[in-house]
Amino acid sequence: MSNMRAPLLSIIIPVYNADRFIGKCLDSLICQFDAAEVEIVCVNDGSEDRSGVILATYVGQYASLIVETQENQGVSAARNAGIRRASGHYVMFVDGDDWLCADAAENLLPILRSLQYDCVFFGLRESGAPGDEPCAESRSIEGVKGGPDDVAAAILGFQSPFQGYAPGKVIRRSILLAGPSIMFDERVSILEDEWFWINASCRCERAFILNESFYVYRRRQGSLSSGLNEDRSRQELCMRRRVHKYVRIHYPRQERLARGRAAQCVAGLVRYYYVHEDNASLRSIRSAWKAYPGSTLLLLPGVPVGRKVSVLLCDAAMALHVSPILLKPLRSLLSEGMPEQ
Structure with a gap:
């Protein structure tokens, strides 16, 4: 040998x-x-x-x-x-x-x-x-x-x-x-x-x-990467923060991309909670939203315009502590493209 x-x-x-x-x-x-x-x-x-x-x-x-x-x-x-x-x-x-x-x-x-x-x-x-x-x-x-x-x-x-x-x-x-x-x-x-x-x-x-x-x-149904539910999104957020911390130290020039990835995850959860009128979860995600606001995504290339619009809407609602029930008329806009649970 x-x-x-x-x-x-x-x-x-x-x-x-x-x-x-x-x-x-x-x-x-x-x-x-x-x-x-x-x-x-x-x-x-x-x-x-x-x-x-x-x-x-x-x-x-x-x-x-x-x-x-x-x-x-x-x-x-x-x-x-x-x-x-x-x-x-x-x-x-x-x-x-x-x-x-x-x-x-x-x-x-x-x-x-x-x-x-x-x-x-x-x-x-x-x-x-x-x-x-x-x-x-x-x-x-x-x-x-x-x-x-x-x-x-x-x-x-x-x-x-x-x-x-x-x-x-x-x-x-x-x-x-x-x-x-x-x-x-x-x-x-x-x-x-x-x-x-x-x-x-x-x-x-x-x-x-x-x-x-x-x-x-x-891409097939039932694979680990086919669709994200709330629990998986929460797990993803933990990893996104872990990656961001590592990138901030080792690749400072790419820090904004890692931060944007975490912000995208948080924005998805915020949007999900508004669509499902989940006040308790919105309160629980607030500290993560403050660290990774959806506005982080606005200047990053490759983020669809529609997503930026919904992110800004959710950002404003979070900043003003708007109740989910008040956004009910916009549910169809917020839920567009959201993976089914």
Whole structure:
């Protein structure tokens, strides 16, 4: 084993009850990545469906396919297990229900082979059912070379197609393992991927941000990221404040973006409580609103005009202690675009 050359890239796939999708995911990788250069590390996180059986059938089809099985511990634990098991110079995360476009390898591998970048970002596009064809191209920016501040801006920017998602990014594995190691926080299930990348970006002195979208994201009902309810929004706010505190110290030039992200979360809760005429919750969120008023969003690019209007309305109502019942005639305006509970 000591004479074996480490692969260039390790693709880490957490798998949980993905038997309907994992085949397409693996096919999209096997058809374009050479097993001599790229290993695929699948972590079966206690799946209760046929995911394990399907993974076993692919072991013989791709020489560098590794399957790790563990009791269900959550996606963060599965990704961390993949990082520890990987042996590539770089690691990349792909979710078991998503896939890569057919031209991903020919565009990504030459950049990685140069070994000159600590991380490489590329865009995501969303798939729609039926047919599993992308329903919309992601917004893209010009390909740029940069450093930690540029990576933080790509993660936090409202117009960025990258943001804090675990996929769509490649990072040098040694950066994650250099003490103290950077891993996904297994204690949280909201924004754990953004927290991971914000921490990792501190060590990415040489970054390359592509203007192409090679990753196809499948939005499906019941996934952790499909819609937010009040409880999840409260959890998100805790993480947004955590990210803001970290960014304020390590990336002061991007502080306004992190503050805006927190303000957007608070504004969503304020709007929700006004729509549902919840006076008690409005009182409980007031201190957070004072720290992150909706007006923070007004000068940030990428925030829809309609959202800015509702934010200003809620800001004025909060400042004047307006009772929710008085905004009842504006309920349709305030509830526009709000995820259903």
